[in-house]
Amino acid sequence: MAASVGLNVDMKSSGERPEMPIGELAEHFGLATHVLRHWESMGLVIPYRTSTGHRRYGLADRYRVAAIVQAKAAGMSLDDIRAILTAAAPAERNTVLQHQHDALSRRIAEAQAALALIDTALGCEHGDLASCPRFKAALAERVRCP
Known part of the structure; x- marks a missing residue:
């Protein structure tokens, strides 16, 4: 339990949010929300779903999205990116x-x-x-x- 408290304190002190909704994540990366939904349909990202069905993206999801954005900038196809991320x-x-x-x-x-x-x-x-x-x-x- 002490470890999780320390983790929360570190996240708060570093400015990292534990979760964010699709709109904020899309804005953070300069993407349209439909792009994130498409990536989800391809299995590239799998956000947490709240009890009401809203998508929430954690830190690990943000790293995946950053990797996808960087790979796309390097000219990789989504199929190749999926192969790399899910091999x-x-x-x-x-x-x-x-x-x-x-x-x-x-x-x-x-x-x-x-x-x-x-x-x-x-x-x-x-x-x-x-x-x-x-x-x-x-x-x-x-x-x-x-």
Whole structure:
């Protein structure tokens, strides 16, 4: 009993609410409530239900929603997120995570290459960008025929 009292004190002192309704949770994460309901229908989050049927989200639910939001921002599908969050075995989860890691690494490399090309173009003083030697050098790998 003393442990639960300490937990409540810690939660109050840290500003953490033990539970929050769907509207507040949605607002906190910048989501529409129907998004949370959809995620619930997919089994991504399972909120506590009050005796009147109202959804209440605890701290663990907020962490799950934060993980889902972050994974969506990284380009993951809800099906992949569900597989990661509900995998019965670490090997299953790791297979999905490795695929996502590889895909994200490719997208980052592509974005870095695009940024480097933009930086090159920003430094160009030629009237015709396509005739700039530095710009052409940055594109040379893509232009070469196999």
